[in-house]
Amino acid sequence: MINGTSGAFLHSRRVAAMLLLAATAVLASAAPLAPTAPAPDFTLRTLDGQKLRLGEQRGRVVLVNFWATWCGPCRQEMPHLNKLYEKYKSSGFVLLGVNVDDDTAQAAGVASKLGVTFPVLPDADKRVSRQYDLSAMPSTVLIDRDGRVRYLHRGYQNGYESTYDKQIRELLKE
Amino acid sequence: MNATLVRAARALAPIFAGAGLSLLVGCSPIEPWVKPYERERLADPIMQLQRQSLVAKHNEHVREVREGSRGANGVQGGGCGCN
Amino acid sequence: MALQCVARWAADAARMRGARLAAPLAGLLGGALPSAPATAMSLPEDSAEAMYHLYDGGGVTAQGPALLVRKSLMDKVTLSGTYYVDAVSNASIDVVTTASPYKETRKEYGIGADYAYRDSLLSIGYSNSDEPDYKAQGVSIDVAQEVFGGMTTIKLGYSRGQDDVGRKGEGFFDYAKHWRYRLGLTQILTPRWVATLNFEAVSDEGFLGSAYRAAQVFGALVPERHPRTRSSRSFKLGAIGEIMPRTSLHADYRYFYDTWDIKAHTFEIGGSRHFGESFLIDASLRYYRQSKALFYYDNAPVETLYVSRNRQLSTFTGFAPGARVTYQYKQVPGQYEIKGHLNYEYQNYKFSDFTDIRTGQPYSYGAHVLQLLVTATF
Numbered sequence: 001m002i003n004g005t006s007g008a009f010l011h012s013r014r015v016a017a018m019l020l021l022a023a024t025a026v027l028a029s030a031a032p033l034a035p036t037a038p039a040p041d042f043t044l045r046t047l048d049g050q051k052l053r054l055g056e057q058r059g060r061v062v063l064v065n066f067w068a069t070w071c072g073p074c075r076q077e078m079p080h081l082n083k084l085y086e087k088y089k090s091s092g093f094v095l096l097g098v099n100v101d102d103d104t105a106q107a108a109g110v111a112s113k114l115g116v117t118f119p120v121l122p123d124a125d126k127r128v129s130r131q132y133d134l135s136a137m138p139s140t141v142l143i144d145r146d147g148r149v150r151y152l153h154r155g156y157q158n159g160y161e162s163t164y165d166k167q168i169r170e171l172l173k174e
Numbered sequence: 175m176n177a178t179l180v181r182a183a184r185a186l187a188p189i190f191a192g193a194g195l196s197l198l199v200g201c202s203p204i205e206p207w208v209k210p211y212e213r214e215r216l217a218d219p220i221m222q223l224q225r226q227s228l229v230a231k232h233n234e235h236v237r238e239v240r241e242g243s244r245g246a247n248g249v250q251g252g253g254c255g256c257n
Numbered sequence: 258m259a260l261q262c263v264a265r266w267a268a269d270a271a272r273m274r275g276a277r278l279a280a281p282l283a284g285l286l287g288g289a290l291p292s293a294p295a296t297a298m299s300l301p302e303d304s305a306e307a308m309y310h311l312y313d314g315g316g317v318t319a320q321g322p323a324l325l326v327r328k329s330l331m332d333k334v335t336l337s338g339t340y341y342v343d344a345v346s347n348a349s350i351d352v353v354t355t356a357s358p359y360k361e362t363r364k365e366y367g368i369g370a371d372y373a374y375r376d377s378l379l380s381i382g383y384s385n386s387d388e389p390d391y392k393a394q395g396v397s398i399d400v401a402q403e404v405f406g407g408m409t410t411i412k413l414g415y416s417r418g419q420d421d422v423g424r425k426g427e428g429f430f431d432y433a434k435h436w437r438y439r440l441g442l443t444q445i446l447t448p449r450w451v452a453t454l455n456f457e458a459v460s461d462e463g464f465l466g467s468a469y470r471a472a473q474v475f476g477a478l479v480p481e482r483h484p485r486t487r488s489s490r491s492f493k494l495g496a497i498g499e500i501m502p503r504t505s506l507h508a509d510y511r512y513f514y515d516t517w518d519i520k521a522h523t524f525e526i527g528g529s530r531h532f533g534e535s536f537l538i539d540a541s542l543r544y545y546r547q548s549k550a551l552f553y554y555d556n557a558p559v560e561t562l563y564v565s566r567n568r569q570l571s572t573f574t575g576f577a578p579g580a581r582v583t584y585q586y587k588q589v590p591g592q593y594e595i596k597g598h599l600n601y602e603y604q605n606y607k608f609s610d611f612t613d614i615r616t617g618q619p620y621s622y623g624a625h626v627l628q629l630l631v632t633a634t635f
Contacts, residue, residue, distance in 0.1 A: 206406025
C-alpha cells in the first residue's frame, strides 16, 4: 500500500490515453451545414409594436441574427452588425435582430446601450428560435432575394463580420 | 481485492470515457433537450461556483496545505511547500 | 546558536508535501466564462483582478496581494498573468512547542494562454513559486470540449510539477516531483440544473515531508520519515440549480483516497442570491472528515519504516461556514464591468489523534480566511 506505483511508464500510458480521448473529442465535433431551403416565414413585433413579417422582405437581402443579452459573443457581434446595417440598408438590405431573452425590457435596454439601429424583434416564447432549430447562440442566417437560406453561421468569432460583408455583397449583386 | 479493482478501474477508465464520449458525440439517438436559446438561466453568475480564478486558487491553496486530501476541485491548486 | 539549529530542525515550519502545479488560470475554464455556453467555446473575457488575502488561525498569519490580468491577443488567443505574494508569520503549534516564531515571504507568478477553436478550448500554463527554502515550478495543459449540442462539456487536464526542497542554512538538498491528471464532466440537466463530475489522480515522488518537522516514537523526538512516493485519487460529484428566481442552490461531495491509506470525505452545500440590482450574496457550509495515514502516530508505540507526526495526515474533522458578498459597482453592457468582493470563511478543525503538547488535550483550532477583491471585465 505504501510503495506507490508512480513509475514513468504508467504516467506516459495515462497521458497517452488522455490525449487520445482529447483528440477523439476534438475531431468528433461536426462541421456546420449550409442548407439552401426556403427560410421559414415568421411574424414578430418590433419594440415599437409594429408587425414585421419575413415574407414581406422578398426582393431584399435579409440577415436574421438571433441574439440574447446573456450571451457574450452576441454582445460582441452587435456593433459589427450595426455597421453592416448602416452600410448596406440603402442598397436593399434588411437586418433583423431576433432576441431570445425572457425579459424583453432588459433586451431593449441593452440594445439601446449598444447603439443598435436595426429592428430588434423579441421572441420571448422562443417560437421562431424553435422554427429555425437554432443549434448555437448567436446564429446568423443570410437569406437571398428569393427568400432562400444561403448562409448559416453558428456562433461568433472575431472576423466573422468580414465574412458577412462579403456574403451580403454577393447576395446584393444577384 | 480492492487494489485489483482499483487498478482495473484505472486501466479501463479511459476506454469507458472514450466510449461514452463517442456515444454522446457521434451516434446518439437522443436529441439535446436544452437548446442554446434556453440557456439564459445558466449564464447567471449564481449558477457558477468559481467566478474569480484568484479566489478559487487561494481557497484551494489554503485547503490543500492544511488537509491531507487534494484534487477534483477544478483548480490546479497548491503551488508551494508551506504551512 | 546550536540550540536554535536543532530547534529549527524540529519545528514545524509547515513545509509540507506540495502539490505545486501550474498557472492557476489554466484550469478554470467553465467557471471563468461569465457568458452562457454557446455551442462554440468562447475565450475568457479580458479582465483584471486585484485581491488582498488573509489567513489567520492556528498561530499562523499569511497575507498578501494577488493580481491577475487577462487580455486577448488578435482575438485568437487570450494571455494571462498572475502574481501572488504570501507573507507568512508562523507561530503554529509545532513551531511554538519546539522553536520560536518566524516570518517569511513566498512569491509566485504564473502565465497562461487560452486558445478557442470551435467547440474546444485549449489552455496551457506555467507557474513558478519562490520562497527561501522551497522552489516550485509547474506546467499544465487543459482541454475543454463541448459535445452533445453543447449540453455536455468534457475537460481533460495534465499538470507536471518540479520542486527543489531546501532547509534554512543548508540550501536545497532534495527534490519533489508531481503529476496530476484531471477529468471533468459538466452536464446540463435542465435549463435550470447542472451536474458536475470530477476526477483527479495525483502522484508525487521525492521528498514529500517537511525538512523541519519531527515525529515522536516512544515519547522521543525523531526526524520524520515519509515515503518517497504517493499516489491519490479523488472523485467529486456536484449539482447546482436555480431553485427560485435569482436564487440558486448547490451541493457536492468528494471522496479521496491514496496510497498512504488516507480516506477523506468532503461535503459542501451552499446557496447564492441576487439582492437588488447590484448585490450578489453566497453562503456555504463545508464539512470535512479524514482518516489518518498508515504511518501517522501522535506518539508511535512501535518502530516503523515510515513515521510522521504531521497533523495534516492525522484523523480530524473540519467545519467551515462561509459567506461572500459581491457588489456591482458599474456595468456598461458590451463594454466593461467593475465589481467589489468580500469573502469570509471560518474554518474549524478538531483533531482526534494529534495532541496539543501544551495542554495534553487533542488539538483543535479555528482560522479566519478573508479575501477582498476588485475585479473588472472589459
